[in-house]
Amino acid sequence: MDCKEVRRTLATGQSSALISRHLESCAGCREELAALERLDVELNLVGDVEVRPYFMTRLRQRIADRAQGGRSRWLRRTLIPLGAAAVCLLASITGLRIGRAVSARQVTNVATQAGLDLLDDSSTGSMATVSDVVFSGGDDE
Amino acid sequence: MTDAGAPDRDYELVARTATGDQVAFEELVSRHERAVLNTIHRYVGEYDAADDIAQEVFVILWRKAGSFKGNARFSTWLYRVVVNQCLQFRRKRRARPGTVSLDSMDGDNPPESLQVAEDHEKRRRAEAVRSALAQLPDRQRIALVLAHYEGHTYQEVAEMMQTSVSSVESLIFRAKCSLREKLIDQI
Numbered sequence: 001m002d003c004k005e006v007r008r009t010l011a012t013g014q015s016s017a018l019i020s021r022h023l024e025s026c027a028g029c030r031e032e033l034a035a036l037e038r039l040d041v042e043l044n045l046v047g048d049v050e051v052r053p054y055f056m057t058r059l060r061q062r063i064a065d066r067a068q069g070g071r072s073r074w075l076r077r078t079l080i081p082l083g084a085a086a087v088c089l090l091a092s093i094t095g096l097r098i099g100r101a102v103s104a105r106q107v108t109n110v111a112t113q114a115g116l117d118l119l120d121d122s123s124t125g126s127m128a129t130v131s132d133v134v135f136s137g138g139d140d141e
Numbered sequence: 142m143t144d145a146g147a148p149d150r151d152y153e154l155v156a157r158t159a160t161g162d163q164v165a166f167e168e169l170v171s172r173h174e175r176a177v178l179n180t181i182h183r184y185v186g187e188y189d190a191a192d193d194i195a196q197e198v199f200v201i202l203w204r205k206a207g208s209f210k211g212n213a214r215f216s217t218w219l220y221r222v223v224v225n226q227c228l229q230f231r232r233k234r235r236a237r238p239g240t241v242s243l244d245s246m247d248g249d250n251p252p253e254s255l256q257v258a259e260d261h262e263k264r265r266r267a268e269a270v271r272s273a274l275a276q277l278p279d280r281q282r283i284a285l286v287l288a289h290y291e292g293h294t295y296q297e298v299a300e301m302m303q304t305s306v307s308s309v310e311s312l313i314f315r316a317k318c319s320l321r322e323k324l325i326d327q328i
Contacts, residue, residue, distance in 0.1 A: 011313065019173050050175075
């Protein structure tokens with residue numbers, strides 16, 4: 001084994017009979033091993049920290065919040081599109097009704113101006129009948 | 142360090158946790174919380190962040206306990222979550238410039254009463270080590286923390302980091318070379 005290989009192996013904390021033999025005859029690698037041991041001592045100066053008080057209580061709360069958040073997210077994901085769809089549908093229906101009412105009123109106005117007596121029946125007749133009369137100019141009479 | 146002597150107990154507890162057994166979950170947490178917190182703290186260098194990440198790790202354990210199939214040791218599975226959360230934290234920090242740097246490891250230490258009593262000189266040297274650790278690239282640092290501080294074998298570290306044993310050896314070799322250069326004045 002050459003020094004490079006030995007030093008790489010030493011750094012990973014491994015050892016073998018081959019390495020021990022090499023170390024007996026190589027002062028450079030012995031110094032390398034000593035330096036690595038000193039490094040380990042220094043690394044161990046970084047001590048442990050303690051778990052913060054009420055770790056478990058806070059964990060329980062976090063899990064509960066997350067579950068609550070999950071439900072809220074589910075509700076938001078489900079209810080918002082449903083609500084939006086309902087509003088759109090309602091708006092469409094309302095718009096359609098208003099449109100029909102407006103067009104019926106316009107037809108009535110035009111018919112009145114044209115002096116068509118058939119309009120007397122408009123309250124009982126369908127708008128289609130009235131429109132037919134208006135657009136045909138009341139020639140049927 | 143993780144209680145490696147009783148993996149059977151872990152298997153039992155995680156199986157019960159997967160069924161929603163809160164008592165089993167809390168025992169599992171109490172068996173691993175200290176080791177998990179210290180691993181994360183040595184990696185991120187900030188006590189508040191480490192506490193937060195540790196909590197997140199156990200939330201994941203609660204939610205995903207069912208995905209542990211028992212093919213590996215429970216601690217390997219748990220530390221894989223730890224590694225992922227640590228690396229994710231690091232990525233988020235990088236993506237948000239202006240937040241406190243991870244490298245300022247002395248900025249957020251645990252309360253004095255929680256730290257091991259150290260004399261002034263020891264504390265100075267420990268601070269130099271923390272600072273040197275903080276400057277290591279992410280994967281070198283996490284490999285060193287798991288192997289050196291938590292005492293996991295290279296095989297276990299490789300499984301936790303989802304890499305090969307030779308990669309772990311290489312990461313640790315480079316980490317130690319780098320640390321020796323940075324700590325040249327004190328070793």
